[in-house]
Amino acid sequence: MSDNLLFDKIYAEDCLVTMGKMAENYIDLVITSPPYDDLRKYGGYVFKFEPIANELYRVMKQGGVIIWVVADSTRNGTESGTSFKQALYFKQIGFNLYDTMIYQKSNPVPLSHRRYEQSFEYMFVFSKGKPKTFNPIRIPCKSVGTKKNRAVSKANEETYSGRRRDEITVVNSTKIHSNIFTYGVGNNDKTKHNAPFPEQLVYDQLISWSNPCDIIYDPFMGSGTTAKVAALNQRHYIGSEVNEQYCIEAERRIESALQKQKA
Numbered sequence: 575m576s577d578n579l580l581f582d583k584i585y586a587e588d589c590l591v592t593m594g595k596m597a598e599n600y601i602d603l604v605i606t607s608p609p610y611d612d613l614r615k616y617g618g619y620v621f622k623f624e625p626i627a628n629e630l631y632r633v634m635k636q637g638g639v640i641i642w643v644v645a646d647s648t649r650n651g652t653e654s655g656t657s658f659k660q661a662l663y664f665k666q667i668g669f670n671l672y673d674t675m676i677y678q679k680s681n682p683v684p685l686s687h688r689r690y691e692q693s694f695e696y697m698f699v700f701s702k703g704k705p706k707t708f709n710p711i712r713i714p715c716k717s718v719g720t721k722k723n724r725a726v727s728k729a730n731e732e733t734y735s736g737r738r739r740d741e742i743t744v745v746n747s748t749k750i751h752s753n754i755f756t757y758g759v760g761n762n763d764k765t766k767h768n769a770p771f772p773e774q775l776v777y778d779q780l781i782s783w784s785n786p787c788d789i790i791y792d793p794f795m796g797s798g799t800t801a802k803v804a805a806l807n808q809r810h811y812i813g814s815e816v817n818e819q820y821c822i823e824a825e826r827r828i829e830s831a832l833q834k835q836k837a
């Protein structure tokens with residue numbers, strides 16, 4: 575454990591200050607959602623993306639993973655492109671852009687009516703080297719037991735786990751979930767925060783990329799969803815949140831969830 579830093583605590587401060595207290599190679603998994611462009615003001619706080627990304631690279635363990643949930647604002651008829659700029663910056667400083675996952679909203683709020691309704695956000699998966707943990711969510715296969723000849727092009731052989739061209743395979747009972755996850759937008763614990771994560775989103779990413787006792791960090795903790803789900807699933811959490819009121823509310827929310835779990 576780094577000096578001056580406690581587990582299972584949300585720090586009411588800029589995430590750069592919290593990460594400044596962390597040793598290198600310290601965090602197993604980050605699940606977070608930064609402020610999107612200037613869509614919400616969060617007390618007028620300035621979000622310094624590049625120094626934050628650099629610090630994240632320093633504190634992540636080798637094989638650690640970051641789930642970065644983000645979307646663009648649209649102004650004067652064009653999307654900002656911030657999500658992709660951030661993804662490319664993470665790649666430039668050494669992370670793998672391991673996957674570009676989609677968080678599809680089952681109940682999107684209708685917005686402009688001038689284009690198809692916006693109904694997803696990116697869930698970028700950045701890894702420092704090869705992810706050290708992957709416990710994939712599996713779903714049933716409808717065609718279980720049938721034989722398939724799934725010819726794979728030469729270029730895709732690595733993606734398909736080295737399956738040979740023209741190899742006959744028998745369909746298993748389950749398969750790995752697609753990289754599009756669908757959730758309803760909602761406020762599970764009726765917090766005052768206006769952009770909380772769906773708890774199931776955090777749960778699915780948490781079990782996929784971490785194991786019990788791992789250290790989970792959220793640099794933009796908001797209402798504390800990442801911390802709550804980590805605490806309920808035997809992981810340690812550390813959080814940063816500049817708004818002190820959100821921190822107090824998040825600590826209460828976690829305490830109450832743990833009490834309910836014990837009862």
Ligand SMILES: C[S@@+](CC[C@H](N)C(=O)[O-])C[C@H]1O[C@@H](n2cnc3c(N)ncnc32)[C@H](O)[C@@H]1O
Nearest residue numbers: 588589616770771794795796797799814815816
């Ligand atoms: C999109 S919200 C996160 C919501 C969170 N995922 C949840 O489930 O409630 C982003 C949060 O980051 C906080 N924030 C903005 N800049 C910050 C910084 N530099 N350090 C720590 N927190 C910051 C904002 O106050 C806001 O609550």
